[in-house]
Amino acid sequence: MSQEDPVSRQGRLPDDLLARIALTERRRRARLSQSTTYLPDIRTSGERLVAYLCLTLEVSALAAWLQLFAERHLFESTRPLAPLWALFPLGAAMLWLTRLFELRQVRSAPPLDEFDRPGSPLPGRGLIVGLLVASTLYLCWLNSYAAASPLYQPTWLLALGSDLLALRPAAYRSAAILCCVILLSWRGARWARQEPMPATVRRTVSVNGLLFLLAILVLLGAEGKTGQTLISVSTQIFFLLILLFIYCALLAQTLAQASAERRLHPLGLEGSITEQERTILLLFLGLGLVIGLLGLAVAILAGASLFETLRRALALLSIPYDWLVRGLAQIIVWLLTPLVWLLQAWHFQSRGLVIHPPRGPGQPALKGAGESASLPPDLLLISRILMLLAILLIALGGLRLVSKALRQRRVRLYRRQEFEESHESLWSGALFWQQLQQLLRTLMSRLGGLPQRWYQGATRLARRTMTAARQQQRGSSLLSMRAIYRALLDEARQQGYPRRKSETALEYRWRLERATPLADPRLGPLTGAYLAARYGGHEPDATQLSRLRAAWQELQKHWRRP
Structure with missing residues (x-):
């Protein structure tokens, strides 16, 4: 019996089964992490x-x-x-x-x-x-x-x-x-x-x-x-x-x-x-x-x-x-x-510590500090046994x-690099170069255009750097299913439908498909593959990952279409 592809529409698992799997896996990981x-x-x-x-x-x-x-x-x-x-x-x-x-x-x-x-x-x-x-x-x-x-x-x-x-x-x-x-x-x-x-x-x-x-x-x-x-x-x-x-x-x-x-x-x-x-x-x-x-x-x-x-x-x-x-x-x-x-x-009767002078060889031996003549031997033995037991x-x-x-x-x-994705950086290269361009433009307008050539060269360098950074980000950010899903969340947020704080992946998909212009049949396979990778530990292979990446790019073009 051949195993169906979970990415395709025919082999996609039911939503309630995926929800139960995700909930069970989340509880197991929470119990194990505690x-x-x-x-x-x-x-x-x-x-x-x-x-x-x-x-x-x-x-x-x-x-x-x-x-x-x-x-x-x-x-x-x-x-x-x-x-x-x-x-x-x-x-x-x-x-x-x-x-x-x-x-x-x-x-x-x-x-x-x-x-x-x-x-x-x-x-x-x-x-x-x-x-x-x-x-x-x-x-x-x-x-x-x-x-x-x-x-x-x-x-x-x-x-x-x-x-x-x-x-x-x-x-x-x-x-x-x-x-x-x-x-x-x-x-x-x-x-x-x-x-x-x-x-x-x-x-x-x-x-x-x-x-x-x-x-x-x-x-x-x-x-x-x-x-x-x-x-x-x-x-x-x-x-x-x-x-x-x-x-x-x-x-x-x-x-x-x-x-x-x-x-x-x-x-x-x-x-x-x-x-x-x-x-x-x-x-x-x-x-x-x-x-x-x-x-x-x-x-x-x-x-x-x-x-x-x-x-x-x-x-x-x-x-x-x-x-x-x-x-x-x-x-x-x-x-x-x-x-x-x-x-x-x-x-x-209790007695304190008594220091006796040294005794000669012909003198009788002295009793211990705790051995009192008025203390019964049985009580003395019991007290010593109790103290030794204590x-x-x-x-x-x-x-x-x-x-x-x-x-x-x-x-x-x-390793210290394993938990880097849990701390997202607030740095944005595009925003930095945009603010730098605005600063340079303001300075040039006030200075009267003296270093115009330097400004143009800096602007061209900023554009090249920003273009290279965007290309590198596009090429290296979609290497895993979780990265693809993060890109999906970022694009949906830019479209005006961000994911809520206490909302699961399935609830977010149902909300998008219910009454929003972002509804698309490709949301189901992407969400199912993300749940399998995030909570089940089943990363897609290279073929499935390329198929999911292509599906995400088509969905991104559909969302950006006016």
């Missing part, structure tokens, strides 16, 4: 740098809170849980590895279609989880056991296990370090999956700026209560973190805005992308040097007097925060009072969170 992430095949330097800058903002806020915890001796230590220099490399390594494995997976495997379910583990997830565990162990050793034993000796691992079982302060510090590492790993994996949009950058700056401001208020309130007059190390670290935060926020917002202008508004930023980003980076490099030199000059020349003046001036901001904290503390006391009474009824649940929940962020997703890589 669950598909489009990533550029090659990211520019600015697009890659924005994610690292946003991660730096979050790391700065986290470093401020870690320094605040060390200042308040929250974990019975005067040092931060993790050194400030180790926070950003850990998050940046997670971000880089996630992007690397995802791009390698997308380039080596075919893209997921609508029947595939994304969510399988990302290749290389084991390496990322191994890096997370190794970083946690290294930071635990650096925080609590570096002074007692070197890293290559396994004795510190035994000491860590003993502290976890005995619930010593080192165990709580290790659990807090694990939470910090999981947070950095999760944020690094999340930033590897996000596009550098200006709204995302603004939200990141706002949230982390509020966290930073809250940490500053807590620090000022603590120093105001203790009556400290000397500038502590925390104040200097906060001063440097503020400069770093402001610099990274400005640079990230600028690069994200430039990327959005290029992507959403092609006429907003024209020229080489590399030159634009190089100019921005050079400008901010000079700005960073100026900010660094000014900060160094302020720290050296002003000394402690400037910081003390700023602390006294900003101390008023900590008063509302103090009221808020006191109110929340009172509410928490009211809520936990029945629980405290219940624990007192069980004769539960730490284990935190570790498993963090690993689950990171593993969820490292799942595969439906990704399609695109």
